Amino acid sequence: MCxxxxxxxxxxxxxxxxxxxxxxxxTMRYGVPPRVERLDELQPGLSTTADVLLRLGEPRGRGAVxxxxxxxxxxxxxxxYVEADASGKARLKxxxxxxxxxxxxxxxxFSDELLLxxxxxxxxxxx
Amino acid sequence: MSVRGTRGGGWVRAAAxxxxxxxxxAGCAPAPVLTTGEFPALARLDTVLQRGRSTRADVxxxxxxxxxxxxxxxxxxxxxxxxWAGRDVWYYEDIxxxxxxxxxxxxSVTVIPLRVRQQVLLVLFDGPRFDGYLWFxxxxxxxxxxx
Numbered sequence: 001m002c003x004x005x006x007x008x009x010x011x012x013x014x015x016x017x018x019x020x021x022x023x024x025x026x027t028m029r030y031g032v033p034p035r036v037e038r039l040d041e042l043q044p045g046l047s048t049t050a051d052v053l054l055r056l057g058e059p060r061g062r063g064a065v066x067x068x069x070x071x072x073x074x075x076x077x078x079x080x081y082v083e084a085d086a087s088g089k090a091r092l093k094x095x096x097x098x099x100x101x102x103x104x105x106x107x108x109x110f111s112d113e114l115l116l117x118x119x120x121x122x123x124x125x126x127x
Numbered sequence: 128m129s130v131r132g133t134r135g136g137g138w139v140r141a142a143a144x145x146x147x148x149x150x151x152x153a154g155c156a157p158a159p160v161l162t163t164g165e166f167p168a169l170a171r172l173d174t175v176l177q178r179g180r181s182t183r184a185d186v187x188x189x190x191x192x193x194x195x196x197x198x199x200x201x202x203x204x205x206x207x208x209x210x211w212a213g214r215d216v217w218y219y220e221d222i223x224x225x226x227x228x229x230x231x232x233x234x235s236v237t238v239i240p241l242r243v244r245q246q247v248l249l250v251l252f253d254g255p256r257f258d259g260y261l262w263f264x265x266x267x268x269x270x271x272x273x274x
Contacts, residue, residue, distance in 0.1 A: 090222040110197030110218040
């Protein structure tokens with residue numbers, strides 16, 4: 001195989017990625033698992049945005065939500081993690097954090113059971 | 128899964144040959160190109176389950192054992208009221224990476240578009256009782272980056 005010298009590292013990395021994906025031997029991951037076990041350290045209406053960032057880290061994305069017409073607009077922080085295994089099956093763990101007037105104002109998280117640690121807090125109520 | 132190169136294709140052919148050899152030697156199964164998975168019958172949610180009355184057992188009977196769980200803390204009370212309601216969440220998923228498209232260069236980054244099929248159903252419980260659901264799906268593509 002002839003490869004231009006300056007492109008060789010890139011092509012080598014690409015080759016490895018393709019090999020890993022198509023051979024069914026690799027696991028693809030992106031994002032960082034949301035730290036849902038730290039949600040209990042936040043108090044709705046009291047904890048600040050800085051408290052959220054300190055405990056949960058920098059969000060992967062941001063958004064906004066208006067739950068009902070009577071409710072004010074809230075900011076949304078998005079945390080997510082995806083893992084795809086050799087068979088092509090993917091597992092997802094996602095956390096949305098609501099922020100109102102610089103205060104933590106609620107959350108929604110869900111996760112594939114395999115991505116959960118035994119000590120995951122904040123309820124969940126498994127079957 | 129077909130893999131195509133943009134120029135020459137020599138290295139792609141070599142990769143394909145290596146993959147075949149590697150897969151045979153390692154005994155690994157190739158990733159699926161396109162499959163369909165089982166997913167709960169959403170149309171029956173509204174007809175079979177009753178908010179505030181149906182139980183977790185009813186939900187499991189209809190939808191099967193959940194793939195995971197979660198929790199929601201919802202602000203309630205409008206502009207002046209301050210309160211939050213917690214709900215347990217059962218998580219049903221059907222997510223599959225079904226393949227990838229031709230890689231392309233974007234500056235110093237190689238982008239590999241991945242085809243991902245995703246369906247998510249969240250069932251909410253107020254204590255032991257069914258309290259609603261949220262469903263969403265995507266037909267978008269994820270991307271992998273090689274720097």
